[in-house]
Amino acid sequence: MALKITVIGTGYLGATHAAAMAELGFEVLGLDVVPEKIEMLQRGEVPMYEPGLEELLRRHVDGIEGASGRLRFTTSYEEAGAFGDVHFVCVNTPQKHGEYACDMSYVESAFDALAPHLTRPALVVGKSTVPVGSAARLAERLAAASPAGAQVELAWNPEFLREGFAVKDTLHPDRIVVGVAGERGEELLREVYATPIAEGSPFIVMDYPTSELVKTSANSFLATKISFINAMAEVCEAADGDVVKLAEAIGHDERIGKKFLRAGIGFGGGCLPKDLRAFMARAGELGADQALTFLREIDSINMRRRGHMVELTRDAVGGGFLGKRVAVLGATFKPDSDDVRDSPALNVAGQIHLQGGQVTVYDPKGMENARRVFPTLAYADTALDAVRGADVVLHLTEWREFRELDPAALGDVVAERRILDGRNALDPQLWRKAGWTYRALGRPKA
Ligand code: UDX
Numbered sequence: 358m359a360l361k362i363t364v365i366g367t368g369y370l371g372a373t374h375a376a377a378m379a380e381l382g383f384e385v386l387g388l389d390v391v392p393e394k395i396e397m398l399q400r401g402e403v404p405m406y407e408p409g410l411e412e413l414l415r416r417h418v419d420g421i422e423g424a425s426g427r428l429r430f431t432t433s434y435e436e437a438g439a440f441g442d443v444h445f446v447c448v449n450t451p452q453k454h455g456e457y458a459c460d461m462s463y464v465e466s467a468f469d470a471l472a473p474h475l476t477r478p479a480l481v482v483g484k485s486t487v488p489v490g491s492a493a494r495l496a497e498r499l500a501a502a503s504p505a506g507a508q509v510e511l512a513w514n515p516e517f518l519r520e521g522f523a524v525k526d527t528l529h530p531d532r533i534v535v536g537v538a539g540e541r542g543e544e545l546l547r548e549v550y551a552t553p554i555a556e557g558s559p560f561i562v563m564d565y566p567t568s569e570l571v572k573t574s575a576n577s578f579l580a581t582k583i584s585f586i587n588a589m590a591e592v593c594e595a596a597d598g599d600v601v602k603l604a605e606a607i608g609h610d611e612r613i614g615k616k617f618l619r620a621g622i623g624f625g626g627g628c629l630p631k632d633l634r635a636f637m638a639r640a641g642e643l644g645a646d647q648a649l650t651f652l653r654e655i656d657s658i659n660m661r662r663r664g665h666m667v668e669l670t671r672d673a674v675g676g677g678f679l680g681k682r683v684a685v686l687g688a689t690f691k692p693d694s695d696d697v698r699d700s701p702a703l704n705v706a707g708q709i710h711l712q713g714g715q716v717t718v719y720d721p722k723g724m725e726n727a728r729r730v731f732p733t734l735a736y737a738d739t740a741l742d743a744v745r746g747a748d749v750v751l752h753l754t755e756w757r758e759f760r761e762l763d764p765a766a767l768g769d770v771v772a773e774r775r776i777l778d779g780r781n782a783l784d785p786q787l788w789r790k791a792g793w794t795y796r797a798l799g800r801p802k803a
Contacts, residue, residue, distance in 0.1 A: 359383055360442045360443055360545070360549065361384045361443075362378045362383045362384070362444075363386045363388060363443075364378065364388065364447055365444060365448065365467050366388075366446065366447040366449070367389040367430070368405075368449055369405060369518075369523060370518065370523075371387065371389070371447030372387070372398065372404070372407075372410065373407065374447055375428060376413040376416075376417060376428065376524075377524070377528050378549070379428040381528075381549075381551075382552075383549070387429070387430045388437045395432055398414065398418070406722045407524070408521065408522075408524070409525075413524055434470045434474050437471065437474065438475050438479075442478075442480065442545070443546075444471060444482065445482045446468065446484060449463060450485050450487055450631075451627070457635065457638035458634075458639070459486070459487070459632075459634075459635035459638075461491065464487060464495070465495075468495055468498060469498075472499050472509075475499075476505055478508040478509070479505065479508070479509050480541065480546075481510070481512075482514045483511065483512070484516045486516075486632055487513075487569055488636075488642075489569040489639055491569065492513040492566070492569055495511060496510075496511040496538060499511055512537045513537075513565050514533070514534065517530065517572070520691065520693070530550075530558050531558065532559045532560075532561060533546075533550050533554070533558050534568050534571050535561070535568060536563055536567060536569065537563075537564075538564070573632055573635070573639075576628060576633065577632070577655075579617055580624055580629045582617040582618065583617055583618075583623060583659070584624075584654075584658040585618075586604055586619070587799075589604075589799070590620040591658075591665075591799070593799040598799075600620045600798070601800060604619070619781060620799045621662070621798055622662045622701040622705060622753060623658075623663065624690075625690035625691075625701045625702075625704070626690040626691065626699060626700070627698040630659070631699075633652050633655065636649060637652050663704045666701075666705045666777070667705055667709055669798070670683060670705075670709060670777060671712075673775055673794075674714075677713070678709055679714075680713075681715065681749070682715045682746050683709050683716045683747060683748065684717050684744040684771075685716055685717065686719055686740055686744075686750065686754070686759050687702045687720055687754025687759065688719075688720035688724065688753075689702065689723035689727075690754070691754065691755075692755050694722070695723045695726055696726070697723050700723075702720075703727055703731060705779065706731070706734055717735040717743045717744075718737070718743065721756050721758050740758065740759065741767065744767050744771050745771070746771070747771045748771075749777060750767070750771065750775065750776045750777070751779060752777070752778045752779055752782070752783055753779045755782035760784075764790075765791045768792055768793060775793065776788055776794070776795050776796070778795065779797075781798065781799070783795070
């Protein structure tokens with residue numbers, strides 16, 4: 358009989374994982390403690406913008422016409438415990454207030470709520486990003502609190518999905534990492550991931566701590582790559598060099614690679630910044646803080662970018678923001694997402710607003726979330742409306758829509774044809790030809 362799967366926590370990670378498991382042919386029960394979220398999902402609606410996810414969900418949610426019916430949702434742990442052979446824990450681990458460490462309380466409550474309902478053999482699989490050492494501790498807690506005792510096993514299976522590509526990354530992962538303490542965990546996870554394994558996804562088995570470290574080290578490496586190129590952007594600016602050319606040229610070396618070398622206002626989102634900090638905090642607890650002191654620098658190079666963008670904007674409008682109109686294109690932390698968590702774009706918009714600028718923001722998908730975080734900014738319904746009367750236009754999230762804007766049409770409605778590209782994603786020639794002053798981070802002035 359096919360395995361029955363539960364997915365606990367239906368955020369970006371969990372909602373995608375649940376739909377993907379149904380797509381792979383399993384009976385799936387998704388659980389969340391927020392009833393409104395469950396009601397939405399049960400109607401086939403996704404609580405966030407993620408390309409392809411709603412379609413995938415609607416193909417499987419029970420009760421939707423033409424759907425496979427393999428996917429249902431609940432708020433009941435009792436139901437989840439009775440239903441599942443494999444339970445994926447996908448709750449988030451945000452940064453703690455005022456600390457570098459991450460908040461494990463959602464993970465802990467999920468384990469504590471599920472355990473008493475595990476009355477038969479089951480595999481619990483942690484997917485959340487956690488400090489190294491958590492899995493071993495949670496395994497003990499689980500065995501002690503589950504009626505089935507030692508027949509409940511724990512595996513750790515970190516998730517590497519990128520927002521904007523969540524569906525593809527989940528159905529066709531570039532690797533499957535599993536941390537296990539026994540053979541049963543590996544066996545069941547090979548069954549769960551049989552389809553991607555058959556397609557060639559590497560399945561890498563290891564112990565708990567290594568699996569936890571794979572995730573945090575992967576994110577630290579990516580953050581380091583971005584901060585590296587942003588540090589080069591700083592040097593380029595000082596030396597009148599061009600960081601875009603530099604990135605292209607070093608990227609041809611296969612050992613370096615072209616990806617994640619886009620200089621700009623830096624990384625944000627719900628993962629990279631907080632994972633980096635939680636990793637430093639955990640290394641400190643383990644007495645290995647020296648090994649990760651460089652990450653502090655990576656973090657500060659990244660945060661400096663936002664301030665630098667504000668400075669450039671201030672210079673562009675003549676040294677002060679008072680009475681100046683600033684149009685901001687982009688609010689989300691990256692394109693193809695509606696996520697504004699720790700978004701560099703919104704941070705820059707907010708700083709300029711707080712310094713007296715009149716900021717108007719437009720984003721293709723992130724408006725609702727941005728308004729919630731920064732209700733005092735002005736928001737426009739289109740890019741054209743946002744730039745109307747602007748003294749300067751900032752391009753801060755590289756949506757395709759912005760690359761396709763017509764510089765001449767925008768030029769007709771702005772007060773000054775001045776654009777600052779915080780993502781190095783627009784074509785400078787195009788804008789300059791249309792009479793704009795184009796400036797970007799890490800590139801020569803003209
Ligand atoms: C990241 C990891 O990529 C993913 O593997 C992990 O599971 C979760 O964290 P995500 O947060 O979706 O995924 O975004 P990612 O595509 O990594 O981008 C992160 C940030 O870096 C964005 O703000 C993006 O704009 C920025 N970035 C990315 C750059 O500034 N330059 C680049 O070259 C690449």
